[in-house]
Every structure is written in C-alpha cells, then in structure tokens.
Amino acid sequence: MKKIFLFFIVVSSVFGLEFIDVTSSVANGKTAVVCVQKEQNEQLLYIHFHKKKIPFLQEHSQKSCGLIPVSYYEKPGKKSFDVVYKKHKKTVVTSHTLRVVVGKYQKEQIHVSKSKVHPKGKKLHARIAKEYKEAIGIYNTKTKKLLVDQPFILPIDSKITSSFGKARLYNNSLKGYHGGTDFRAKIGTPIQASNDGRVVLVKKRFYSGGTVVIDHGKGIYTCYFHMSSFSCKKGAMVHKGDIIGLSGKSGRVTGPHLHFGVRLDGVLVDPLDFIEKFNTYIVKENR
Numbered sequence: 001m002k003k004i005f006l007f008f009i010v011v012s013s014v015f016g017l018e019f020i021d022v023t024s025s026v027a028n029g030k031t032a033v034v035c036v037q038k039e040q041n042e043q044l045l046y047i048h049f050h051k052k053k054i055p056f057l058q059e060h061s062q063k064s065c066g067l068i069p070v071s072y073y074e075k076p077g078k079k080s081f082d083v084v085y086k087k088h089k090k091t092v093v094t095s096h097t098l099r100v101v102v103g104k105y106q107k108e109q110i111h112v113s114k115s116k117v118h119p120k121g122k123k124l125h126a127r128i129a130k131e132y133k134e135a136i137g138i139y140n141t142k143t144k145k146l147l148v149d150q151p152f153i154l155p156i157d158s159k160i161t162s163s164f165g166k167a168r169l170y171n172n173s174l175k176g177y178h179g180g181t182d183f184r185a186k187i188g189t190p191i192q193a194s195n196d197g198r199v200v201l202v203k204k205r206f207y208s209g210g211t212v213v214i215d216h217g218k219g220i221y222t223c224y225f226h227m228s229s230f231s232c233k234k235g236a237m238v239h240k241g242d243i244i245g246l247s248g249k250s251g252r253v254t255g256p257h258l259h260f261g262v263r264l265d266g267v268l269v270d271p272l273d274f275i276e277k278f279n280t281y282i283v284k285e286n287r
Contacts, residue, residue, distance in 0.1 A: 017042060017085060020063065021281065022096065027103035029072040029165045031269050031277045034083065034096075035065040042087050049081040049098075052265050055218050057146055057282050065281045067274070068098065069267035072165060072177055076102050105165035105177070116207070116252040117170050124206070131205045138200050138213060139221055139263045147217035148195045151279040153240060155191050155224060155260050156247070158183040164270040170252075179268040180223065180261030185247035187228055187256045193238045194222045194260075194275075202234045208259070209251025212244050219266070220278075225259035226251050 023032035034047055039062075047054040047066045056064040068081065079098045084091065119128065162182035170176065185191075193214055200221075201213035210227030228248025232238055249256040262271040 017083065017094065021065070023068075023098065025099045025101055026070050027101050028070055028074045028076070029103050029105075029268070029270050030070055030273045031264060032068040032070060032098055033065055033277055033281050034068065034081075035063060035281060036083065037063050038085070042085055045084040045086060045091070047081055047083055049079070054265055055142075057218055059146070067264060067277060067282075069264035069269045070100055071267050072179070074100050076100050103165055105167060106163070107167040108162070110170050110254060119206070128206050131203075135201070135213075136266070138215075139266045142219040142265070143198075143215055143217040145217050147197050147215070148240075149283070150195065150240060151283050152195045152222075152275040153192070154183075154275075155194050155222075156183045156185055156189065156258055158185055158189075158258075161257060164272070180225070180259045181271050183258045183260060185256060185258045187246070187248050189247040189258070190243045191224055191227060191245050191247055191258060193240055193242045193244050195240045197222070197238060199232050199234055199236045199238060199244070202230050202232060205251065207252045209253065210245065210248055214238065214244075219264060221263040222271075223259075223261035223263065225261070226253050226257060
C-alpha cells in the first residue's frame with residue numbers, strides 16, 4: 001500500500017489545538033487524516049469539508065483523529081476544510097488546506113449481459129431506482145457511536161482481481177469506475193465481517209446481487225456484493241470474523257468473486273487505503 005504524505009504543525013495551546021498529523025496530499029478516492037491533541041478545556045466537535053460534518057473518532061482520548069473521504073470525482077487542486085471545536089465553552093473554527101492529486105488508476109473493459117448494461121422495462125427501472133434510494137439512505141445515516149475498537153480485516157484471504165478506482169467500460173458503451181476491491185472467490189467461499197457492527201442491509205439487488213452492508217458507526221460502512229447466500233439478518237450485531245454468507249456470481253458480474261467496498265460519510269473510498277488509515281491512526285493511536 002502507498003504511504004500517505006504528512007506535514008506536522010505544532011501550535012501553542014494558547015492559540016488553539018495542537019495539530020499532530022494532517023494529510024497534506026491525497027489522491028481522489030482516498031482517505032485523508034487529521035489528528036489533533038486537545039487540552040482539558042477543549043472539546044472537539046467536527047471537521048467541516050464539502051458541507052459534511054465529519055466526526056473525530058476517539059471521543060475519550062486527548063489525541064483524536066478524523067478521516068476525510070475524498071470522492072473519486074473530486075477535481076485536483078487545493079481544498080479547504082475547517083476544524084471546529086470549543087475552548088472555554090466558545091466555538092472556535094480553524095481553516096486548513098488539503099491538496100487533492102489525480103490518482104494513478106488503470107483502465108479495463110468489462111463484458112457482461114446486455115440486460116445488466118442497458119436494463120429495459122418500467123418495473124426493472126423502478127426496482128433499480130428503489131434499491132439506489134434505499135442504499136443512499138443507509139449510507140447517509142450516521143450512527144453516533146463508533147462500534148469498533150479493533151483493526152479492520154479483509155473479508156477473505158484471496159488474490160485481488162480488480163483494484164479500486166479502475167476506469168471501466170462495460171460492453172464498449174457504458175463508462176464507470178470500480179468503487180471497491182474485487183477478490184477471487186469461487187462460489188460458496190465463506191465471507192467474514194471486516195469488523196464489529198450492525199447489519200443494515202441483507203438483500204438480493206439488481207446490480208450488486210446478494211448484498212450485505214454493515215454499519216460500524218460514525219458514518220463507516222462496509223459492503224459485500226455478489227454473494228450467493230446469507231448467514232446474517234438485518235438488524236443483527238456481528239463481530240469481526242463472523243461468517244456473514246457465501247460468495248457467488250450474482251448481479252452484474254463476469255464471474256464469481258467478492259466485491260468489497262467501504263463508504264465513509266456517504267462517499268465511496270478505496271477499502272484498502274481506508275483500512276490502512278483506520279488501523280494506523282484510530283486503533284494504534286488509541287492503545
């Protein structure tokens with residue numbers, strides 16, 4: 001995995017928070033990190049970026065970090081964000097800059113059933129729209145409490161067959177990009193939960209096929225697509241490593257595999273990059 005670039009700022013507590021780690025440069029589709037050291041008279045509120053209020057994740061620690069999702073469609077250039085906190089019961093806002101660069105993503109052509117590229121029929125269009133609305137509603141819902149206190153793991157120990165961010169051309173006509181990481185998995189391979197959380201979606205969907213979505217709190221979701229069967233139910237709490245179902249080849253696919261995705265504050269981000277950042281800055285720093 002690529003290392004992030006950091007710059008370090010040390011500011012006297014007389015003037016504000018002490019910034020420890022701040023991502024200075026990040027590629028589109030990746031996750032940026034903001035870590036601060038606060039004093040007893042300071043209360044961290046949130047990071048404000050693109051009208052989103054992004055939470056700090058270590059609520060009971062003097063040092064806390066926030067993870068900023070940078071959309072795949074974010075244009076390169078300098079982007080501003082604010083850190084909002086309270087000092088002596090007064091709200092303080094400090095402004096900062098994040099530089100977005102163009103990610104080095106590959107291209108690939110995908111050949112699938114024509115019905116998966118240009119679906120026809122009012123009922124089918126209505127189903128697709130309903131499934132999309134349902135999913136966006138879930139991803140834009142933020143559970144206040146972080147439900148994990150340990151590192152994320154990969155849902156399967158297998159070879160990666162398609163990485164996040166690949167520009168895709170379906171049947172030489174439909175353009176898109178790969179919003180997750182694909183793992184080689186023959187039909188019936190057990191899939192495990194990447195971390196503790198609440199199952200918020202268990203459903204057979206048109207594009208993603210057999211789908212499980214787990215809410216890990218604070219706007220963090222992991223997604224598991226193209227599954228052949230489920231062994232978890234909506235609303236259930238699962239633990240890291242629990243088997244949530246079996247892999248398959250349902251939905252818009254060229255063959256059996258597992259698509260693994262991460263949504264952070266509603267934004268699709270590179271799952272492997274997110275896991276590296278979370279495990280490094282949220283878990284290790286909290287021990």
